[in-house]
Amino acid sequence: MVMFVPPREVLSLDQIDLSDIEFWARPWEEREGAFQLLRRERPMPFFEEPEIPESLSLVMPKGPGYYAITRHAHIAEASRHPEIYQSGQGATSIQNMPEEMLEFFGSMINTDNPRHARLRRIVSAAFNPRVIKSIEERIEFVANDVINRVSESGGCDFVVEVAARLPLEIICDMMGIGAADYDTVFRASNVILSAGDPEYVAEGADPLMAFMMAAQDLNMLMTELADSRKDNPTDDVTSALINTNIDGEALTPSEVASFFILLVVAGNETTRNAISHGLLALTQHPDQRALWQADPAAIAATGVDEIVRWGSPVIWMRRTVSQDTVLGEQELHAGDKVILFYNSANRDEDVFDAPYTFDVRRNPNPHIGFGAAGPHFCLGAHLARQEINVMFRQLFERLPDIAASSEPDRLRSPFINGIKHLDCTFTPVAVTR
Numbered sequence: 001m002v003m004f005v006p007p008r009e010v011l012s013l014d015q016i017d018l019s020d021i022e023f024w025a026r027p028w029e030e031r032e033g034a035f036q037l038l039r040r041e042r043p044m045p046f047f048e049e050p051e052i053p054e055s056l057s058l059v060m061p062k063g064p065g066y067y068a069i070t071r072h073a074h075i076a077e078a079s080r081h082p083e084i085y086q087s088g089q090g091a092t093s094i095q096n097m098p099e100e101m102l103e104f105f106g107s108m109i110n111t112d113n114p115r116h117a118r119l120r121r122i123v124s125a126a127f128n129p130r131v132i133k134s135i136e137e138r139i140e141f142v143a144n145d146v147i148n149r150v151s152e153s154g155g156c157d158f159v160v161e162v163a164a165r166l167p168l169e170i171i172c173d174m175m176g177i178g179a180a181d182y183d184t185v186f187r188a189s190n191v192i193l194s195a196g197d198p199e200y201v202a203e204g205a206d207p208l209m210a211f212m213m214a215a216q217d218l219n220m221l222m223t224e225l226a227d228s229r230k231d232n233p234t235d236d237v238t239s240a241l242i243n244t245n246i247d248g249e250a251l252t253p254s255e256v257a258s259f260f261i262l263l264v265v266a267g268n269e270t271t272r273n274a275i276s277h278g279l280l281a282l283t284q285h286p287d288q289r290a291l292w293q294a295d296p297a298a299i300a301a302t303g304v305d306e307i308v309r310w311g312s313p314v315i316w317m318r319r320t321v322s323q324d325t326v327l328g329e330q331e332l333h334a335g336d337k338v339i340l341f342y343n344s345a346n347r348d349e350d351v352f353d354a355p356y357t358f359d360v361r362r363n364p365n366p367h368i369g370f371g372a373a374g375p376h377f378c379l380g381a382h383l384a385r386q387e388i389n390v391m392f393r394q395l396f397e398r399l400p401d402i403a404a405s406s407e408p409d410r411l412r413s414p415f416i417n418g419i420k421h422l423d424c425t426f427t428p429v430a431v432t433r
Helices: 028-041 072-079 098-105 114-125 129-150 157-162 165-175 179-192 208-233 237-243 253-284 286-294 298-309 381-398
Strands: 066-069 154-158 316-323 326-327 331-332 335-339 419-420 423-425
Touching: 028 381, 066 072, 072 326, 098 179, 114 208, 129 157, 129 165, 129 381, 154 157, 154 179, 157 165, 157 253, 157 419, 157 423, 165 179, 165 253, 165 381, 179 208, 179 253, 208 237, 208 253, 237 253, 253 286, 253 298, 253 381, 253 419, 286 298, 286 326, 298 381
Parallel strands: 066 335
Antiparallel strands: 154 423, 316 335, 326 331
């Protein structure tokens, strides 16, 4: 396995094109070098929007371009002012998305106040302390069960068989989705975040149709469940969401379904990639692994946040400027698009000492792997931290010598810093109950 290497500035400023999919196929150290150069010399460059398939361009026409925000301070500033830097025209797509696609692919992540505040208020009320406690207890059980399935084999595809299973099963279980539908949810979420990766969208297939069909599968699954829970509630989160009423307002079944797609995309995919990046980083940095493994309770909080900073599973989010303003030294005008590159902010030399050093004791660690402070800060950050913490604690206990044994098979995506496959090995152990 190739060990960690520092960033390499092999591209000149004028050769960097963040809209070119080939840029995102470059080696990790070259991409990091490009962002390092941008932060230093051109922190808010303007790019043409990426080329997209003809079928997508019919409903998502190419726009005028965007400003790439690469410094931590600028992203934090924009995130504190959602009235200026808005999400309603699409937070997860550089191109403007049709209204129906905004609903399918992001729910409240693609909304502004007052609707965003309404949705977040209802969702937050549904996740009451009793529900949170139940979910946390379930994480321990599921993590142990996931490890049991592979523990006697001596090796596995860590992403597919371990990292992906924990958040997937936690989300499905808390929503009331049975095990028979786990694989449907897994396949659909892969397609939605594939960026057209040929492993998930067959070559020659219409990517728009693939994305919409995957979203429709999830939407139908949850709409039917929400309809059922309206009259026959149980103790799952779907029942709480559909029956929670705040000041006379409640979620509709379609809003519950859209929220579930957000959970699957933002919760399942990002947590599985954080766990995957975590094993890779701990394998490449055995001294840091030894520190965490020797004292899991003491290292857990800082170690988990360092994994999120290091992996930065969500590369960017978009905002649209609502009024003329200035960010840094750049004049922006109403209608301008800005892309907040979280991955770059999490390596900002003005904020982090030795940003290219993986340090499980890093403190303070003001990373923005869950987004920057503001109304769109990740609602599931606490759950994600719990899942990452529990998974590594149990791996250290159950499979203490587990390590990545191959190079990661990375998702070719400008949006998700994903690992599709990562082989690992460990000393086989017996199943525990």
